[in-house]
Amino acid sequence: MGQITLAGNPLIAVQLRRSARARRLSLRVSRLDGRVTLTLPNAVPEAEGVAFLRAKEAWLRGQLADVSGPVMVGPGARLPVEGVPHEIRTGPGRTVRQEAGVLFVPGPEEQAAARLKGWLRTRARDRLSEASDRYAARLGRGYNRLTLRDTRSRWGSCTHDGGLMYSWRLILGHPQVLDYVAAHEVAHLAHMNHSAAFWQQVEALYGDWRAPRKWLKEHGTELHRYRFD
Template structure:
């Protein structure tokens, strides 16, 4: 893996990546931090890759202009909770409090991000447990456990022994999106695939799942902008 700089105003750093599995040249822009990666199949000369990159420069710069940067969580920052933006402010007492578009986070400033993350994870667990219980009761099948992670590749998963895993960042999005993901994973308790029968089961549990699924595809990466470390 190497790196080059595409000259211009501003210059653009591009990561060059070789892939034995790639069948064609591809250019990708990370929605998390705006990093640009040019992937080349093993036998494609680097010069051909650079020519491909230059041919895509107008497209590349246009998309980079629309990529939002990361948000460091701290005083004055704004983060979403169940789809509603809140401003972070210092608070008193021992618990995070939510009121009128504000999150009041007690304790020293350097601990605010960690404390708020803990509060969000607890809220996510409560909401996801409630939704999973509701849908599994409707399905007539129990799940074995529920775990939360901070995954970037998927919003949820279901194991063969009935374990449900969710990204805690679902609590940042709209409630209907969290509910859809819960219904999706609970449906896997009966269908461990994405067959037509599986999607019929999701619809029977949740209703029309297309809108929240589309939202996740188009906007889900934005939930990873918020940095709690």
């Protein structure tokens, strides 16, 4: 992967990526960190890619202006839980308490992020276990284990031996998005591919999956803005 710099104010660093699978030029701006990637099919000269980039400069600068920076989780910050923004405040007690758009976190402020992360992971496991159990029962197939990770490349996966993996950050998004991902991965217990039969199975389990899938594509990276370390 190479890099070029687009002149202007400010300068824009653009990562160049070659792809044997790409059929056309494409320009992508990461909603997480503002990284710009220009993908070129192998047969397209770099000069053509640069010309394409310059033609898209106004659009590109507009996209970069809209990119939000990271959010450090702690008292005073706002954090979504199941799609609803919550203000983080310190509070009494021994566990995190959720009340009408506020998360009260006990203990020293410097430990708030770690406490919230643990609370969110527990909540995510509960919701994802319930959804996976429900869809697996509907499918008539069981799964062997459920694990949570903090992955950026995928929201879930299913292994050949029936293991389900999910990103715990799904708990930050809308409940229907979490439900869709659970249905998607459970459907892989029957179809370890993305064939027409697989998507028919997802629809049979979940219903119309297009809206939550579109939301993840357009807004999913926003869930990685929240930093807990």
